[in-house]
Amino acid sequence: MKALIAMGERTARQVAALETCNATLHGTTVHFALVERPDIDLDPADPDHAHDVLVRVHAFSCNYREKGRLLQAARREAGGYLVLGSEFAGTVVKVGAAVDDLRPGDRVFGNGAVDVTDAHPGLTTQRASQQLQVLPRAKLLRFPAAMPFATAAAFSVGAQTAYALVRRLRPARGAQVAVTAASSNTALFAIAALVARGHDVHALTTSADSVPALRALGVRDCCVLAREQPAEPLLQAYLAAHGLAQFDAVIDPFMDIYLRKLVRHLRRGGTYITCGVYQQFSEDVPDAFMEQGLPLDEVFSLIIRKNLGLIGNNLGTTGDLEEALADYTAGRLPVPLDTVVGGGALAHFVERTYLARARGGKVVFTYSQEDA
Numbered sequence: 001m002k003a004l005i006a007m008g009e010r011t012a013r014q015v016a017a018l019e020t021c022n023a024t025l026h027g028t029t030v031h032f033a034l035v036e037r038p039d040i041d042l043d044p045a046d047p048d049h050a051h052d053v054l055v056r057v058h059a060f061s062c063n064y065r066e067k068g069r070l071l072q073a074a075r076r077e078a079g080g081y082l083v084l085g086s087e088f089a090g091t092v093v094k095v096g097a098a099v100d101d102l103r104p105g106d107r108v109f110g111n112g113a114v115d116v117t118d119a120h121p122g123l124t125t126q127r128a129s130q131q132l133q134v135l136p137r138a139k140l141l142r143f144p145a146a147m148p149f150a151t152a153a154a155f156s157v158g159a160q161t162a163y164a165l166v167r168r169l170r171p172a173r174g175a176q177v178a179v180t181a182a183s184s185n186t187a188l189f190a191i192a193a194l195v196a197r198g199h200d201v202h203a204l205t206t207s208a209d210s211v212p213a214l215r216a217l218g219v220r221d222c223c224v225l226a227r228e229q230p231a232e233p234l235l236q237a238y239l240a241a242h243g244l245a246q247f248d249a250v251i252d253p254f255m256d257i258y259l260r261k262l263v264r265h266l267r268r269g270g271t272y273i274t275c276g277v278y279q280q281f282s283e284d285v286p287d288a289f290m291e292q293g294l295p296l297d298e299v300f301s302l303i304i305r306k307n308l309g310l311i312g313n314n315l316g317t318t319g320d321l322e323e324a325l326a327d328y329t330a331g332r333l334p335v336p337l338d339t340v341v342g343g344g345a346l347a348h349f350v351e352r353t354y355l356a357r358a359r360g361g362k363v364v365f366t367y368s369q370e371d372a
């Protein structure tokens, strides 16, 4: 079976690879390699695997969080490597004795549900590029035959998180909702979910190039912020131009960038929901754009004085993912794909996943003829 790994130079010199490329990320040279590893199997009679499923991965994609982990692997003095991939789409090969609702050939992807009753909360796998996987049945969801593997490999984490963000935000009818880092994968799903429910979306982005695609999703308008310039005058001008005193709610994938810029522009009693931070690479000096905005003591004071709701969100529930799938099937949820590549195009996959300044959705690597 194949897998995509990342490592520093020391380990890269010892690895026999099918395909390689390098990229400089945050000042570190990272070596990427597509490698062949021994196949794994599942014995259906093994009681330890009664609730498990052997899955063949046809396509996978990587997520923002992996960047920090692969940088750690590449910087580690002792060497070592990280198997990449946070999302996958595949088919069932075998099932354990207690699995009676999946059969060989079924199309499945990860269900990162964090429901408190779930024995395995969180991501299904952090090694999604590994072509064969033994995974708990509870962490898999069937997807429809009409959904290509490449689309399915770009779907579950973004859709599940975004639908949880919108469910927990509970925007009122006619609410003016700001979505930050609007061209991020997470925001693109959140925007589509909000638009499908009839809400007015204000897309805040630092990528002017992404404005046409954001408009095509149905946002009310885009507020383009330049990372090299102060955001505050641009935010004030945007609100004034749209006849708004403040936003009613904010969905934000990068709390450390946007909270200090937006609390003053969120109405009294409004809600701010966030699912992540930008600064996940501890060795880096803080980004100048990130540092802009109110000092944190003023942010805390405003949250209290304005009775703001501040919600942290991690992934979502099985219900969130099922609702997103239903919207996809009904044609209400577009899944933007930036790039789909196969073997022979590893460098392009790495460039679009980790180096491109603005992407138009997820970058997918496919092992499958169907999506090649």
Ligand SMILES: NC(=O)c1ccc[n+]([C@@H]2O[C@H](COP(=O)([O-])OP(=O)(O)OC[C@H]3O[C@@H](n4cnc5c(N)ncnc54)[C@H](OP(=O)(O)O)[C@@H]3O)[C@@H](O)[C@H]2O)c1
Binding pocket: 063, 064, 065, 157, 158, 161, 180, 181, 182, 183, 184, 185, 186, 187, 204, 205, 206, 207, 210, 227, 253, 254, 257, 275, 276, 277, 278, 287, 289, 290, 313, 314, 315, 316, 357, 358, 359
């Ligand atoms: N907790 C969870 O369940 C969960 C699930 C999924 C994701 N997340 C989190 O959500 C966040 C986004 O993840 P993602 O995969 O959607 O990210 P992504 O697609 O890689 O985000 C890329 C976007 O981030 C913005 N950006 C990048 N560098 C920036 C900078 N220096 N200054 C300002 N904006 C910058 C840009 O948006 P614009 O061009 O539009 O400005 C860029 O297009 C991460 O924090 C991730 O960990 C959390």
